[in-house]
Amino acid sequence: MQFFNKNHFYFFKLFAALQIRSSRPSSDEDEDNQYSDASDGNSSDETYSPSESERDSSESERDDEDDDITDDEDVIKDTDFPQIYTKKVTKSSTTKTGKKKKFDRRYDVKHFCPYCKKLVINFCQHISSKQHSTEPEMIQIHNAKKAAGNDTGKCKNQTRLITLFRNKSDNYHNCKVIKKKSGEMIIGRRLTKGPFSIKDYGPCPGCLEWLRLTMLRRHQQNCPSSTNVPLTIGDLMVQSNVISGRIECNPSTKMLAEVYPTMKSDHIGDVAKSDGLIVLLGNQWFIRNIGNPLMRRYYVSAIMRLCARLLIALRKMVIPSTGIRMEDYLVPAYFQHVARAALKVANQDDMDEENLRAPSSALKLSYDIKRLLDIKVGVAIKTGNKQMREEADDFLTLMKIEWSTKLERELLEERKAEKTRPMPLPSDVKTLAAFYKKESEEMDLKNSSYDNFKRAGLIALASLVVYNRHRPGGVQAMK
Ligand SMILES: [Zn+2]
Numbered sequence: 001m002q003f004f005n006k007n008h009f010y011f012f013k014l015f016a017a018l019q020i021r022s023s024r025p026s027s028d029e030d031e032d033n034q035y036s037d038a039s040d041g042n043s044s045d046e047t048y049s050p051s052e053s054e055r056d057s058s059e060s061e062r063d064d065e066d067d068d069i070t071d072d073e074d075v076i077k078d079t080d081f082p083q084i085y086t087k088k089v090t091k092s093s094t095t096k097t098g099k100k101k102k103f104d105r106r107y108d109v110k111h112f113c114p115y116c117k118k119l120v121i122n123f124c125q126h127i128s129s130k131q132h133s134t135e136p137e138m139i140q141i142h143n144a145k146k147a148a149g150n151d152t153g154k155c156k157n158q159t160r161l162i163t164l165f166r167n168k169s170d171n172y173h174n175c176k177v178i179k180k181k182s183g184e185m186i187i188g189r190r191l192t193k194g195p196f197s198i199k200d201y202g203p204c205p206g207c208l209e210w211l212r213l214t215m216l217r218r219h220q221q222n223c224p225s226s227t228n229v230p231l232t233i234g235d236l237m238v239q240s241n242v243i244s245g246r247i248e249c250n251p252s253t254k255m256l257a258e259v260y261p262t263m264k265s266d267h268i269g270d271v272a273k274s275d276g277l278i279v280l281l282g283n284q285w286f287i288r289n290i291g292n293p294l295m296r297r298y299y300v301s302a303i304m305r306l307c308a309r310l311l312i313a314l315r316k317m318v319i320p321s322t323g324i325r326m327e328d329y330l331v332p333a334y335f336q337h338v339a340r341a342a343l344k345v346a347n348q349d350d351m352d353e354e355n356l357r358a359p360s361s362a363l364k365l366s367y368d369i370k371r372l373l374d375i376k377v378g379v380a381i382k383t384g385n386k387q388m389r390e391e392a393d394d395f396l397t398l399m400k401i402e403w404s405t406k407l408e409r410e411l412l413e414e415r416k417a418e419k420t421r422p423m424p425l426p427s428d429v430k431t432l433a434a435f436y437k438k439e440s441e442e443m444d445l446k447n448s449s450y451d452n453f454k455r456a457g458l459i460a461l462a463s464l465v466v467y468n469r470h471r472p473g474g475v476q477a478m479k
């Protein structure tokens with residue numbers, strides 16, 4: 001029976017893995033593949049918007065251009081990570097068809113489309129196209145134009161909204177490139193020559209445009225973000241680094257030595273180990289369980305993996321992709337998503353963490369979400385980020401008021417669909433207990449053959465689990 005279960009289990013896992021590969025269009029793997037597509041740089045008709053002030057003119061005076069830029073000469077590689085590169089400003093005086101151009105600059109920049117999840121040319125035209133016209137962000141942008149009473153031309157507020165949306169999407173893409181240490185970085189102002197080092201760049205905390213860090217201060221005067229508070233250059237740089245995920249929240253040395261080797265290094269494990277808030281949560285859990293040297297590594301690993309699965313679920317659920325880190329999702333706007341993702345993760349039919357199927361684990365997960373939010377508040381205070389702090393505080397308030405009702409309602413629905421599971425009959429329990437008793441009494445303890453030893457172990461462990469049904473994990477910690 002034992003062996004059958006084990007084989008069955010592996011078969012199931014294999015099967016599940018195959019299914020995931022073949023049928024999930026928006027899985028992380030696919031998303032990553034998009035990046036390699038995007039970075040091969042085959043481009044046709046292109047428009048480049050050089051800076052906010054030039055943007056409008058560049059679009060109206062666009063030349064018919066059809067250049068392919070895949071040459072190494074057109075990119076500048078990062079000095080530390082040769083897989084990271086940025087496109088140079090390139091010039092040509094004629095179009096591909098040989099026509100003379102008004103300006104010799106080539107408009108060939110690509111931006112990230114969060115709906116298609118790839119780099120696209122002529123961003124403004126692309127997102128305004130019919131295929132994306134029903135996306136909430138596009139409707140909002142369209143409404144801004146209407147509100148200005150201007151149905152034909154462009155209005156200032158609309159341009160601003162598009163800029164902010166484009167920066168947010170590019171920032172998402174750039175953070176991913178940094179994490180992968182490979183791909184094209186999209187920076188606000190392209191360079192004409194090297195050297196290029198991504199260390200010198202970061203997003204503006206207001207509008208998320210990627211700029212040279214030393215330029216952040218000056219940029220604040222022209223920043224299109226309206227929620228802009230005057231900040232010192234130090235604040236700006238720290239906030240920028242937090243946003244791009246470069247302030248790493250390091251695991252404690254004990255975590256590295258004990259928990260990380262225990263944790264399975266699959267996709268979930270990778271996400272758990274690379275997300276700042278989740279790592280900090282792991283540190284906290286480790287300290288809290290310091291008195292339990294035998295089991296603490298498993299507890300911490302389990303909780304980190306659980307949160308990583310929540311994050312993975314959120315990345316798939318929130319469209320367009322908002323961010324790759326946990327803190328991006330712990331904002332009031334995604335409260336509903338977080339609640340739904342928590343339930344999904346807690347009830348997932350996953351063989352990996354077997355005791356998560358109980359509905360109460362969604363409630364358990366809420367304690368960890370609260371703790372993640374506390375950590376977010378901490379990071380916000382340390383970096384002086386008021387907006388981040390407000391977001392976390394508001395989310396915590398929402399959790400206090402709405403979380404349990406929201407979960408309860410969903411759970412009730414779920415239970416309705418579930419078949420009633422009868423309690424075991426006392427007579428059955430009695431029979432089982434009698435069986436174990438009889439078996440252990442009849443066991444020939446002098447027989448030291450492998451089979452007999454195994455049987456003795458099996459009966460002893462089974463009896464223990466039956467005896468202490470509440471904590472089946474305790475058997476694991478026995479010496
Ligand atoms: Zn698109």
Ligand SMILES: [Zn+2]
Nearest residue numbers: 204206207223
């Ligand atoms: Zn800005």
